[in-house]
Amino acid sequence: MSAPNGILVVDKPGEWTSHDVVARVRRLAGTRKVGHAGTLDPMATGVLILGLGPSTRLLTYIVGADKEYLATVRLGASTTTDDAEGENLGWAPAARVRAITPDRLAAAVAHLTGEIDQVPSSVSAIKVDGKRAYAKVRVGEQVELKARPVTVSEFEVLDTREASVGDALALDVDVRVVCSSGTYVRALARDLGVALLTGGHLTALRRTRVGPFAVTDARPLENLDVAQTLIAPADAASALFPVLALSAEQATDLGHGKRIGVDAPDADTAAAVAPDGRLVGLAAVRTGSARTIVNFPDAGQQEQESR
Structure with a gap:
């Protein structure tokens, strides 16, 4: 098997x-x-x-x-982790929360949309001096991460509602976010709270697309x-990249690392698929020729190679 x-x-x-x-x-x-x-x-x-x-x-x-998320941001308090699992750093006055009008919220969201510089959450998996930032925070070390460019292509407010938390008042904001890899939705929640002078953190997060x-x-x-x-390798690669359909001879040659002639448009990366539906590899196509970027032996071939 x-x-x-x-x-x-x-x-x-x-x-x-x-x-x-x-x-x-x-x-x-x-x-x-x-x-x-x-x-x-x-x-x-x-x-x-x-x-x-x-x-x-x-x-x-x-x-x-790119990735898509559905999330709930609670405006009214910040936390040490920018989400509900962290220590609450204190509630904003109720009057300040009630002062968040739809227009102010929309303006703050718009400011965090597009190409922005984002400081990741200090409890992220980013490495600092060879250690994960969250690991350093857990042992009491102070971690300051540098801002990095990210793209928030869509930041949409779906719903808002007031929430009573003990004696405090919060505004829960349901949002949809489409963003580049490396974007932290927790940091968006934090920065939205900073912009509105209330503090903010994430209470729910669901990734809906990668x-x-x-x-x-x-x-x-x-x-x-x-x-x-399981999604077959060729089907997965074909969802990610344009397909380069190969003849049996082309599949053999490309699988052996040879550059082959093809009748296909240029592509930085294409899914090279054999006639039997097998993913031969990923290839770069330029001016009628294709070369392998990475080969994909089938599982049986890999088992034999590893023996």
Whole structure:
């Protein structure tokens, strides 16, 4: 029996780490060759992309895809982690929360839309001096991260409602965000609170899309049948890139690393697919010729090569 090979789109449950999901899928699939394309916080739910077998090579290309989120921002208080899991740093006066008009909220959201410089949350997975920022924060170290350019292509307010939290008043704002890889929605919540002088943090986060893979394609971990759920390597690559259809001879030559002549438009990256539907690799196409960027042996070939 060949080892599993393909892309798996999982609907991550809350309170699970991305590593927890990888460990579960390794057990279900009976292979150690499982990786993921970008973490989700434990409190977050939604799309987590896993690669199995040779298809882990595709994860590098999925990590950089744009992402879509549905989230709830609570305006009225900041926290140490910019989300509900952190320590509350104090509530804003109720009058200040009530002063958030639809126009002020829209203006603050617009200011955080487009190409912006964002300071990541201090509890992010970014490495500082060789250690994850969140690990340094947990042991009491002060972490200051530099702003980095990100793109928030869509930041849409879906709904707002007042919320009473003990004696405090908050405004819960449901939003939809489409952003580039490396954007922190927690940081958007924090910065929205700063702009409105109330403080802000995230209380809910659901990733609904990574590149072409939507939450409607995702499967829950409960009763997950890996073999039935895997997206074939060629199908996954074809969703990400234009398809370069090969003849049998071209597939052999390209698989051996040869440059081949093709009748296809230029592409920085194309999914090179053999006549039998197998993903031969990813190729760069220029002026009628194609060269391999990375080969994708099938799982059986990889097992033989590793022996």
